[in-house]
Amino acid sequence: AQSVTQLGSHVSVSEGALVLLRCNYSSSVPPYLFWYVQYPNQGLQLLLKYTTGATLVKGINGFEAEFKKSETSFHLTKPSAHMSDAAEYFCAVSDQNQGGKLIFGQGTELSVKP
Amino acid sequence: DAGVTQSPTHLIKTRGQQVTLRCSPKSGHDTVSWYQQALGQGPQFIFQYYEEEERQRGNFPDRFSGHQFPNYSSELNVNALLLGDSALYLCASSFYSGNSAYEQYFGPGTRLTVT
Numbered sequence: 001a002q003s004v005t006q007l008g009s010h011v012s013v014s015e016g017a018l019v020l021l022r023c024n025y026s027s028s029v030p031p032y033l034f035w036y037v038q039y040p041n042q043g044l045q046l047l048l049k050y051t052t053g054a055t056l057v058k059g060i061n062g063f064e065a066e067f068k069k070s071e072t073s074f075h076l077t078k079p080s081a082h083m084s085d086a087a088e089y090f091c092a093v094s095d096q097n098q099g100g101k102l103i104f105g106q107g108t109e110l111s112v113k114p
Numbered sequence: 115d116a117g118v119t120q121s122p123t124h125l126i127k128t129r130g131q132q133v134t135l136r137c138s139p140k141s142g143h144d145t146v147s148w149y150q151q152a153l154g155q156g157p158q159f160i161f162q163y164y165e166e167e168e169r170q171r172g173n174f175p176d177r178f179s180g181h182q183f184p185n186y187s188s189e190l191n192v193n194a195l196l197l198g199d200s201a202l203y204l205c206a207s208s209f210y211s212g213n214s215a216y217e218q219y220f221g222p223g224t225r226l227t228v229t
Contacts, residue, residue, distance in 0.1 A: 043220035104156030
């Protein structure tokens with residue numbers, strides 16, 4: 001069975017500081033990996049995804065993530081945090097053969113201090 | 115181009131009642147998935163519909179059922195509501211390809227409160 005673990009339910013950074021949100025996954029088959037962002041009282045918006053090919057993927061709003069198979073990780077980073085980045089972030093995994101079933105982590109709430 | 119839309123936005127029901135939630139997918143999408151997001155938790159997969167059939171199902175009881183219409187819109191029905199069914203219900207649409215490479219677009223959700 002697939003699973004996702006997000007380390008840290010809450011992360012706080014200062015504006016302009018590096019953002020690092022951690023995600024580890026478990027999958028018996030090559031996974032597809034996703035990061036979604038959720039703003040208060042809204043649905044989920046896709047930030048980026050890894051399917052095949054280049055292991056460093058770039059997403060919207062300056063975010064990027066690196067797929068490390070040996071570490072079963074897919075951490076999300078952004079060089080410089082902005083106040084508007086404050087939100088809930090979810091890492092998700094999907095089996096290539098599952099046709100779209102996403103398994104989500106518990107989420108990490110990102111706070112950005114001025 | 116309208117994205118994924120859901121109705122109603124909020125709903126309050128009493129234990130034991132039944133509820134129907136609705137979802138219209140993004141234009142060009144033919145697959146609808148439903149997720150339940152309890153407060154402070156990540157979304158959990160309920161089921162997925164494609165070609166008006168349930169293609170996959172998560173670990174949810176039979177009280178949760180769904181339907182997909184020829185225009186690809188979908189309904190989620192929950193019978194015999196329990197307090198624990200209180201959650202944000204998210205609909206996501208995608209283009210079916212047999213694998214999950216295609217991204218899912220999420221709607222804003224329906225907030226269900228069971229009292």
